[in-house]
Structures are given as C-alpha cells and as structure tokens.
Amino acid sequence: MNNIxxxxxxxxxxxxxxxxxxxxxxxxxxxxxxxxxxxxxxxxESRARIFVQMQSILPGKIGITQVEQxxxxxxxxxxxxxxxxxxxxxxxxxxxxxxxxxxxxxxxxDMLRSHIKIVAQQxxxxxxxxxxxxxxxxxxxNAKMASAIVQKLIDIFVxxxxxxxxxxxxxxxxxLDGQLAERxxxxxxxxxxxxxxxxxxxxxxxxxxxxxxxxxxxxQELSQIDAQLGAAQGALSAMNGQLAATPASIAxxxxxxxxxxxxxxAQLAAARARGWTDNHPDVIALKREVxxxxxxxxxxxxxxxxxxxxxxxxxxxxxxxQAAVSALATRKAQLSSDLARLAAKQEAExxxxxxxxxxxxxxxxLKAQYDKMLADRGDIRxxxxxxxxxxxxxxxxxxxxxxxxxxxxxxxxxxLFAVLVVGIGGGIGAAFAKGQLRTTYPTAIRLERAxxxxxxxxxxxxxxxxxxxxRSRKLRLFAGACGALFAICLLLVAVEFxxxxxxx
Numbered sequence: 001m002n003n004i005x006x007x008x009x010x011x012x013x014x015x016x017x018x019x020x021x022x023x024x025x026x027x028x029x030x031x032x033x034x035x036x037x038x039x040x041x042x043x044x045e046s047r048a049r050i051f052v053q054m055q056s057i058l059p060g061k062i063g064i065t066q067v068e069q070x071x072x073x074x075x076x077x078x079x080x081x082x083x084x085x086x087x088x089x090x091x092x093x094x095x096x097x098x099x100x101x102x103x104x105x106x107x108x109x110d111m112l113r114s115h116i117k118i119v120a121q122q123x124x125x126x127x128x129x130x131x132x133x134x135x136x137x138x139x140x141x142n143a144k145m146a147s148a149i150v151q152k153l154i155d156i157f158v159x160x161x162x163x164x165x166x167x168x169x170x171x172x173x174x175x176l177d178g179q180l181a182e183r184x185x186x187x188x189x190x191x192x193x194x195x196x197x198x199x200x201x202x203x204x205x206x207x208x209x210x211x212x213x214x215x216x217x218x219x220q221e222l223s224q225i226d227a228q229l230g231a232a233q234g235a236l237s238a239m240n241g242q243l244a245a246t247p248a249s250i251a252x253x254x255x256x257x258x259x260x261x262x263x264x265x266a267q268l269a270a271a272r273a274r275g276w277t278d279n280h281p282d283v284i285a286l287k288r289e290v291x292x293x294x295x296x297x298x299x300x301x302x303x304x305x306x307x308x309x310x311x312x313x314x315x316x317x318x319x320x321x322q323a324a325v326s327a328l329a330t331r332k333a334q335l336s337s338d339l340a341r342l343a344a345k346q347e348a349e350x351x352x353x354x355x356x357x358x359x360x361x362x363x364x365x366l367k368a369q370y371d372k373m374l375a376d377r378g379d380i381r382x383x384x385x386x387x388x389x390x391x392x393x394x395x396x397x398x399x400x401x402x403x404x405x406x407x408x409x410x411x412x413x414x415x416l417f418a419v420l421v422v423g424i425g426g427g428i429g430a431a432f433a434k435g436q437l438r439t440t441y442p443t444a445i446r447l448e449r450a451x452x453x454x455x456x457x458x459x460x461x462x463x464x465x466x467x468x469x470x471r472s473r474k475l476r477l478f479a480g481a482c483g484a485l486f487a488i489c490l491l492l493v494a495v496e497f498x499x500x501x502x503x504x
Contacts, residue, residue: 010443014435015428022427023481029426030485033419034492037412043133045408046146048154049399052124085156086112092152094145098136116153125398128153131408139499143404150401158395176377183370190363215339222335229328236321239314246311264290264312285316292319406500413493420489 015022079085086109090096095112099105115131130149132142268286276283289312444455463471 006443011432011435015431018431018434019478021434022431023478024427025430026423026427026485027481029423030419030489033422034416034488037410037415037419038492040410040412040415041133041135042139042142042407042412043131043409044139044143044146044404045129045131046143046150046401046404047399048128048150048397048401049121050126050128050154050157051396051398052126080118080153080157081113081116083109085153086116088156089149089152092155093148094141112149116149118153126157128157133409139407140502147401147403154397154401172380173377176373176380180370180373180377183366183373187363187366187370190359190366194359194363215343218335218339222332222339225328225332225335229325229332232321232325232328236318236325239318239321242314246314264293288319289316412496416489416492416496420485423485 087105089112090099090105090108095108099108112130115133117129119127119129121127128150130146130153132146132149134142134145137145264286268283268290271280271283271286278284278287292315444458448455
C-alpha cells in the first residue's frame with residue numbers, strides 16, 4: 001500500500017514539475033476543441049404526431065378489414081420519403097429559394113431524406129420528425145424551416161391517403177374493364193365453338209358433359225331399363241296367368257243380369273253422370289275395360305251371369321303392364337341405337353373426345369377468369385365508393401408541428417465542458433509522459449535500485465528569498481492561466497444560452 005502511495009506522489013510531483021507544459025497543452029487542446037464545437041451548426045428538430053382513425057362498420061361489411069386499412073397507411077408512411085414527395089416538400093417550403101436546377105434539387109432531396117424520420121409509435125399513431133441545420137440560415141430560420149417541413153409532410157400524408165385511393169381505384173377499374181371486354185369476346189367465341197360441337201356430336205344423347213360422360217350415363221340408363229323391363233315383363237306374365245284363371249262373369253241363379261259389356265257401359269254412364277271427366281282415372285279404366293270387352297266379343301248379351309269385378313281389375317292392370325313394357329322396350333331400342341351411332345362416330349373420328357375436352361377446358365378457364373374479374377370489379381368499385389365517400393380513414397393531428405426553441409444537436413454546453421475535461425487530461429498526460437521519457441530518479445531508493453549501489457545520502461534544495469518570490473509569482477501566473485481557462489469555458493456556455501434565448 002505504501003508503494004502505491006509513493007508512486008502516486010511521484011507521478012504528481014513529476015506532473016507538477018512540468019506544469020507549464022501541461023498548461024500549454026491544456027490551452028492548445030481547449031482552444032482547438034472550442035473552435036471545432038463553435039463550427040458545428042445547430043440542428044433544430046420539429047415533431048408532430050398524427051392519429052389515424054379507421055372506420056370499421058361499413059368497410060367491414062364489404063370486406064375492408066382494419067388490417068388492409070393499416071397496410072394502406074403503412075404503405076403511404078413508407079413512401080412518404082420518396083423522391084417525388086420530398087421534391088414536393090422542397091417546392092412547398094423556403095428551401096426552393098436556393099434551388100436553381102436539378103442538381104440543387106437532388107441535393108436538397110438527399111439532405112431531407114437524411115433529416116426526416118417517421119416512426120409508428122402505436123398501431124394508429126405516427127410521429128414525424130424533421131431536422132434543419134442549414135448553415136446558410138440563422139438559428140431562428142432553421143427552427144421555422146423544421147416546422148414547415150413537418151407541416152408539409154403532414155399535408156402530403158393526408159393527400160396521398162385520400163387522393164391516392166381514388167387514383168388507384170380509377171386506374172384499376174379502367175384496367176379491369178378492358179380485361180373484361182377482352183375476356184367476354186373470348187368467352188363468346190368459346191361458347192359458339194361448344195354449341196357447334198354439341199350440334200355435331202352431342203345431340204344424339206341427353207344430359208351434359210363430355211362424350212364419354214354422356215355415353216356412360218346412357219349405358220347406366222340402359223342397364224336400369226333392362227332391369228325395369230325384365231321386372232315389367234315378369235309382372236305382365238303374372239297378370240296374364242291370373243287373367244287366364246279368372247272367369248269374365250259369375251253365374252247367378254235366375255239371373256237376368258246383363259252381359260259384362262253392358263255392365264261396363266252402365267258403369268261408365270253412371271261415372272259420367274256424376275260429373276267425372278274423361279281424364280278421371282276411373283273413367284279411363286272403365287273406357288279401357290269397355291274397349292277390351294268389345295274386342296273380346298263381349299258386345300252381345302249373355303243371360304244368367306254378372307260381370308266378374310276381379311276379372312275387370314286384372315284386365316285393367318294387364319293393360320297397364322303391357323303399356324309399361326312397350327314404353328321400356330321403345331326407350332331401350334332408342335338408347336341402343338344412339339349409343340351405336342355415337343360409338344361409330346367416335347371410332348371414325350378418334351379425336352372427338354380430345355377436342356371436346358379441350359373446348360371444355362378452355363371454356364371453363366375463360367369463364368372462371370371472367371367471373372373472378374367481374375366480382376373483383378364490383379368489390380373494387382364498392383370499396384372505392386366507401387373509402388372516398390364515407391371517410392373510411394380519418395386523420396387527426398394530435399401534436400401540431402412544434403417550433404423548436406432549443407437546438408436538438410449539438411449539446412454545446414456539454415461539449416464545451418467535455419473539451420475542458422479533455423484539455424485538462426491531455427495536459428496532465430503530456431506532462432506525465434515527458435517525465436517518463438527522461439532518465440531521472442525522483443527518490444534515492446529508485447537510484448539505488450537502478451544502479452545496484454548503495455546511496456549514501458540526498459541533498460535538499462535550499463531556496464533564497466528571491467527564488468521563493470519568483471516561484472510565488474510563477475505560481476500566481478499559473479493559477480491565473482488555469483482560472484482564465486475555466487472562465488473562458490463558462491463564458492462560452494453563457495453565450496450559448498444567450499443565443500438560445502434569442503431564438504425563442
């Protein structure tokens with residue numbers, strides 16, 4: 001611990017013996033540093049905050065979500081510092097007074113791009129910051145310029161969101177109208193080709209779809225008809241067996257009843273007397289029964305019997321089954337003939353199926369594109385109307401552009417004191433370094449260690465009265481020089497605050 005203390009005392013003594021060198025270095029560093037600080041131009045910063053309020057009732061009903069609205073605002077915020085917008089800022093402020101050509105304009109734009117900052121503090125809150133540090137203008141003019149730049153950026157921000165949506169919507173609708181007209185023409189041509197193909201090949205079979213699909217459907221229908229025809233023929237055979245085993249009339253003792261033909265005519269007359277028309281199911285059945293009895297030779301009268309109701313009913317059902325069998329057979333023959341003809345055409349022209357597939361594919365693609373474009377045009381038109389006529393996005397300036405009273409940079413008082421501290425440190429460091437370069441021994445112990453020889457003693461310096469008086473005057477001069485250094489620093493700080501007050 002004593003060694004460390006001794007080393008500190010020795011270092012302090014070495015610096016003190018070279019205090020004039022330290023003082024000179026202090027003055028040199030401080031004067032140079034203060035001049036450099038004085039040459040740094042003041043930068044005045046203006047800030048403003050904008051709140052973006054997004055409507056969510058009607059826009060949300062038509063699919064305009066807050067996420068989409070936020071993306072639109074972010075897009076404008078990101079492009080706010082584009083070259084085009086910054087040129088608007090230059091033309092809209094006093095910066096245009098010093099612009100005489102494209103080169104000057106490009107320089108102003110580059111300067112603004114580095115001095116403008118836009119930050120999203122929250123989802124709907126934006127802060128715009130602009131800095132002005134033009135050496136050709138006074139501090140007050142720079143402060144006003146920073147505020148004017150921020151105000152112009154706010155105007156552009158609002159204008160780009162309002163007018164930009166209208167222009168983009170108009171351009172998009174114009175493009176979609178042209179594309180829709182072209183797609184509509186292509187769609188009509190594709191429809192005409194399909195109609196010509198259908199008339200040539202697909203009119204033979206019912207249904208929709210390709211040739212293969214229609215043929216498969218026809219085969220399935222033919223298979224169903226075969227099953228139905230077999231069932232109908234079985235039912236008809238059963239009816240024929242029942243009819244053969246059922247008598248046409250029933251004998252009654254002492255019967256004086258009429259023949260079955262007369263009875264059927266009487267029933268038909270009674271039904272018509274009730275007001276039944278010829279389309280009534282019972283009238284139709286009775287008329288069919290009368291015709292069957294007449295064709296079977298039952299037109300005459302036969303005494304001693306009455307008509308058998310079971311025979312009449314079975315006869316009617318037999319006629320219905322016979323009609324069903326005939327219809328199914330006719331349909332089967334028609335389908336078989338159509339399938340045979342279409343198969344023959346398909347064999348004669350093997351590219352028909354491929355041609356139809358290509359036509360269907362082209363038509364489906366064009367139809368899907370047309371429908372999508374039509375829906376998109378309606379959505380865009382509705383969205384444009386909502387955004388421009390219902391104020392989907394509203395802007396409110398929370399904090400208007402401020403006129404700065406204090407420069408944002410540099411912090412000149414702090415820099416002045418920092419230069420003073422650096423100067424003091426540099427002076428002390430220079431004195432200490434010089435002391436280390438010279439081969440001297442501040443104590444007898446160090447001399448003894450360095451030479452390895454015993455040191456007998458040390459001679460103390462004795463000063464005369466004149467020497468003491470000279471040293472005292474030099475000490476006062478040194479103290480005055482150090483005090484002057486501190487006084488100059490305080491004076492510079494005072495001048496800085498006075499200049500700030502003049503700006504305010």
